[in-house]
Amino acid sequence: MNFNTGGSLLLFPSLAMLFSFLCLFLFLVPTLLAQSSDTNASSTSAAARALDTLLQDYAYRAFVRPKTGVLYDGVVPSNLTGVQIAAMRLRSGSMRTRGVEMYKEFQIPIGVVEQPYVERLVLVYQNLGNWSLRYYPLQNQTYLAPVLGLLAYDASDLSAKNLPELDLRAFGDPIKIRFSNVESVPKGSVRKCVWFDLHGLVEFSNLTAPNECSTIHQGHFSIVTESISPPSPAPGRRKKMQEMEKAADAGEALHMTTVGDTKAPSATVTRTQPTLETEYVP
Known part of the structure; x- marks a missing residue:
């Protein structure tokens, strides 16, 4: 018997190469997607940090013969x-021993300390x-209030730019953020506080009071709720729609009719006109 093994010998290496390529593809795709996601997050964080730098510069420009507090x-x-x-300039010791009763939406209690120590801070x-x-940006979340930021800087040179932030921390009572003009949410939705630190970390927490969040750190804050997707049609209605679509594909003429706020297809019905007795012809 003469077996032609040449084709088989060529086929097996081809299958092996195809299998190897498929495995490599399945491995690389999730990796590339993860890298793309990390790159986008890193880019967003870099843009936010650049904005902080710019706003520090413009906030310092507001100081013209500034007074402390x-x-x-x-x-x-x-x-x-x-x-x-x-912007508000404070003595370090004064902030630690007195706090700030109300700075816009922020209430700063006694016991807030900056690191490293500076004589005055902004x-x-x-x-x-x-x-x-x-x-x-936040995935699957809807903002109910604008993002508010509170950042501390050295006040030794009020014309300085590109200043690094000081590390601000509350060692007693937390800093409170009392948001105004918070949007309402649908019944059953839950509102959450969100905190963004200066390194890209995002944390969610419960509100401490209506429209109020608290923190022991500086950073950016807001109130959010989970985004709600529009409801899908009820199973019975969805089945009816599918049946009507099949009828349309089969050639049956369908017209649109309005049901409440929704337009839906309806089959055309031809009614037989009644014949009057006076019109009857034997």
Whole structure:
């Protein structure tokens, strides 16, 4: 018997190569997708940090013959219309022993300390308004309030730019953020506080009071709720729609009719006109 093994010998290496390529493809795709996601997150975080640097510069420009403990509203560049900033210079010891009763939406209690120690510091306030989602995007979450920022900087040189943030921490009572103009949520939805630190970390927590969040750190804060997808049609209605679509494919003419706020197909019905007795012809 003469077996032609040449084709088989060529076939097996081809299958092996195809299998190897398939395994490599299945391994690389999730890796590439993960790298792409990490790159996007890193890019967003870098943009947010660049914004902090820019807003620090413009907040410091609000100081003209500044007085300690006085709030000064700043002006942002025209291409950031909608963002609000402010600055307040404080003595380090005064903030630690007295706190700040109310700085915009932030209530700073006694016992807040900065690291490293500086003689005077500046608290920069941010309200990102309609820019919140752009700089702090969240998947499957809807913002109910704008992102608010509270960052601390050295106040030794009020003309300085590109300053690093100080590490601000509350060692007693937490810092409270009392949001105003918080949007309402559908019945059954749960509101959550969200905190963004300066390194890309995101944490969710419960509200401590209506429209109020608390923190022991500086950073950016808001109130969010989980996004709700539009409801899918009921099973019975979905089945009816499928049957009507099949009828349309088979050639039966369908027309659209309005049911409540929804348009749905309906079959055309031809009614037989009644014949009057006077029209009857034998």
